[in-house]
Amino acid sequence: MSKIYAMYDDDATLLHGAEKLVSKGVRIKEVFSPFPIHGIDPVIGVRKTRLAICAFIYGLTGMSLAIIGMYYFMIYDWPMNIGGKPNYYMYQNIPAFIPITFEVTVLCTAHGMAITYLLRNKTLPGISAKNPDPRTTDDKFVMEINVNEAGMEEEVLINELKDSGAIEINKA
Amino acid sequence: MDYVFSKKSKNITTRVALAGLIIFVLGIIFDGNDYSSLVADDGHNYGFSQRIWVALLSNGIFFFFISLSVLFFIALQYAAEVSWSVVFKRVYESMLSALPLMAAIIFIIIVIGQFGGHHIYHWQHYDMSLEEGMSGYDHLLDHKSFFFNPLFYYPVLLLFMGAFVLYSWYYRKQSLLEDQEGGTRIHFKNFAMSALFLVIFGYGSSVIAWQLIMSVDAHWFSTLFGWYVFAGMWLEGMVYALMLIIYLKGKGLLKEAKGGHIHDMGKWVFALSFLWTYMFFCQFMLIWYADIPEEVTYFQARINDYSVIYWIIFFVNFAIPMLFLMDADAKKKKGLLVMVGCIIFFFHWLDVFIMISPGAMKTEAGVGFIEIGSFLLFLGVFTYIVLRSLASRPLLVKNHPYLEEGKHIHHH
Numbered sequence: 001m002s003k004i005y006a007m008y009d010d011d012a013t014l015l016h017g018a019e020k021l022v023s024k025g026v027r028i029k030e031v032f033s034p035f036p037i038h039g040i041d042p043v044i045g046v047r048k049t050r051l052a053i054c055a056f057i058y059g060l061t062g063m064s065l066a067i068i069g070m071y072y073f074m075i076y077d078w079p080m081n082i083g084g085k086p087n088y089y090m091y092q093n094i095p096a097f098i099p100i101t102f103e104v105t106v107l108c109t110a111h112g113m114a115i116t117y118l119l120r121n122k123t124l125p126g127i128s129a130k131n132p133d134p135r136t137t138d139d140k141f142v143m144e145i146n147v148n149e150a151g152m153e154e155e156v157l158i159n160e161l162k163d164s165g166a167i168e169i170n171k172a
Numbered sequence: 173m174d175y176v177f178s179k180k181s182k183n184i185t186t187r188v189a190l191a192g193l194i195i196f197v198l199g200i201i202f203d204g205n206d207y208s209s210l211v212a213d214d215g216h217n218y219g220f221s222q223r224i225w226v227a228l229l230s231n232g233i234f235f236f237f238i239s240l241s242v243l244f245f246i247a248l249q250y251a252a253e254v255s256w257s258v259v260f261k262r263v264y265e266s267m268l269s270a271l272p273l274m275a276a277i278i279f280i281i282i283v284i285g286q287f288g289g290h291h292i293y294h295w296q297h298y299d300m301s302l303e304e305g306m307s308g309y310d311h312l313l314d315h316k317s318f319f320f321n322p323l324f325y326y327p328v329l330l331l332f333m334g335a336f337v338l339y340s341w342y343y344r345k346q347s348l349l350e351d352q353e354g355g356t357r358i359h360f361k362n363f364a365m366s367a368l369f370l371v372i373f374g375y376g377s378s379v380i381a382w383q384l385i386m387s388v389d390a391h392w393f394s395t396l397f398g399w400y401v402f403a404g405m406w407l408e409g410m411v412y413a414l415m416l417i418i419y420l421k422g423k424g425l426l427k428e429a430k431g432g433h434i435h436d437m438g439k440w441v442f443a444l445s446f447l448w449t450y451m452f453f454c455q456f457m458l459i460w461y462a463d464i465p466e467e468v469t470y471f472q473a474r475i476n477d478y479s480v481i482y483w484i485i486f487f488v489n490f491a492i493p494m495l496f497l498m499d500a501d502a503k504k505k506k507g508l509l510v511m512v513g514c515i516i517f518f519f520h521w522l523d524v525f526i527m528i529s530p531g532a533m534k535t536e537a538g539v540g541f542i543e544i545g546s547f548l549l550f551l552g553v554f555t556y557i558v559l560r561s562l563a564s565r566p567l568l569v570k571n572h573p574y575l576e577e578g579k580h581i582h583h584h
Binding site: 095099 | 461
């Protein structure tokens with residue numbers, strides 16, 4: 001399956017070019033950019049992220065862990081007497097547990113989200129980057145199109161891309 | 173298109189104020205409570221009139237805070253060079269117009285207390301010349317005698333309130349001037365003045381919170397109280413501004429605010445609810461944990477005698493915004509925002525009321541005709557002043573340098 005990589009040197013040019021191509025029925029597979037391009041998601045049809053759902057699950061896990069842990073350590077296994085605070089029942093001591101619950105929830109959510117993000121993008125440490133052109137990590141922007149999904153002849157597509165302001169077109 | 177303060181709106185706000193006044197007066201006439209527990213040190217029972225003064229003072233403070241927090245918000249927008257809020261600048265400015273009146277009401281009520289009209293502020297009736305060992309000597313009040321000395325208290329109060337009032341006039345005047353003059357001279361002058369204001373407000377908001385509210389519980393200490401009050405007041409201002417904006421959008425005005433702007437205001441309401449909850453809990457947890465007699469008095473008075481109302485305030489103001497406004501789309505739905513906004517607006521009013529009344533009324537405080545009536549009276553008057561001021565000038569600023577950028581923000 002042959003792919004076309006069109007390189008741009010400006011994110012706004014790429015965004016407008018993408019809008020024009022999509023309106024002509026071209027499906028853009030992917031855009032590589034050194035930073036998030038504002039407004040590109042709906043144009044190239046990126047689906048809404050489900051990271052928030054993961055975050056909720058991680059947060060719930062963290063919260064449960066913290067509460068169960070503190071219940072076991074501080075109430076059940078060996079009731080801790082700290083400053084004469086009531087320690088026989090969980091509910092009597094709950095204000096003291098809230099900051100720790102909060103911290104563990106945030107810890108689990110943040111780490112879980114970061115690891116999920118890296119896994120999903122296949123960018124964990126040690127994994128080699130799948131990037132069509134290393135310059136997209138610096139100051140260039142690349143649009144990836146599958147030719148058989150383009151809905152038009154290859155030459156026409158290349159002309160269209162050149163018209164939209166692409167500075168370089170590579171095939172793979 | 174500009175806002176016109178129609179006859180209908182005038183009638184509605186006037187009627188809300190009048191209805192409030194009638195309920196307030198009826199509450200006074202038919203008040204059957206006995207306030208026998210409210211005997212002051214001098215043997216005088218202030219009970220009945222005390223309740224009226226507490227209602228007026230807490231409403232004055234609540235609506236003063238709405239104006240004051242918007243004043244702070246304008247300064248913050250300048251100092252942070254924010255563009256999205258420029259389309260709402262006139263809405264914020266209109267809310268400043270009630271600031272001098274509310275400041276005056278609070279000040280007059282405090283001065284009336286100084287001359288013996290009521291007993292809300294215990295320290296006003298304490299003889300600071302008492303020495304240790306003499307009868308009636310109060311160690312904690314003696315310890316705070318510098319702060320409660322009228323020669324210190326009133327100049328400081330006047331200084332901060334005066335600065336706030338002058339600043340509210342300043343922003344309103346500069347805004348009209350910028351419409352005529354154009355250019356960036358006024359903008360950068362406002363920028364510098366706003367940075368100065370934030371410094372004044374940083375001290376002033378805490379000191380005013382101690383002077384107006386914390387000193388009702390004259391024996392009490394809490395370093396976090398100023399921030400707790402500040403978080404609440406900021407939220408109240410944002411909620412009122414959001415309600416006003418949705419009202420204007422409903423009239424087909426403010427066309428420049430397309431979705432994203434309402435969403436941003438919704439985010440403020442959501443985020444500040446969490447800030448308020450955070451402050452509430454920080455203050456409570458530290459005092460609960462340390463359990464020092466001088467600090468727990470405030471919470472004892474509230475949790476022992478007003479436990480239901482006190483915890484409802486906490487859970488409503490925390491859970492309602494969290495559950496209803498968590499989703500990004502929810503912050504764009506005007507109906508939902510109005511519903512959540514009205515609920516937390518009322519419960520933050522209750523929060524201000526519960527900050528003041530148990531200290532002044534002991535166990536005799538409550539929300540009855542007098543409190544609800546005075547709330548409606550103040551709400552009507554405040555809204556009347558705000559809408560009149562909103563109609564008196566164009567609804568959109570003309571020459572703000574960030575106006576174009578602010579109109580075209582995008583959200584997903």
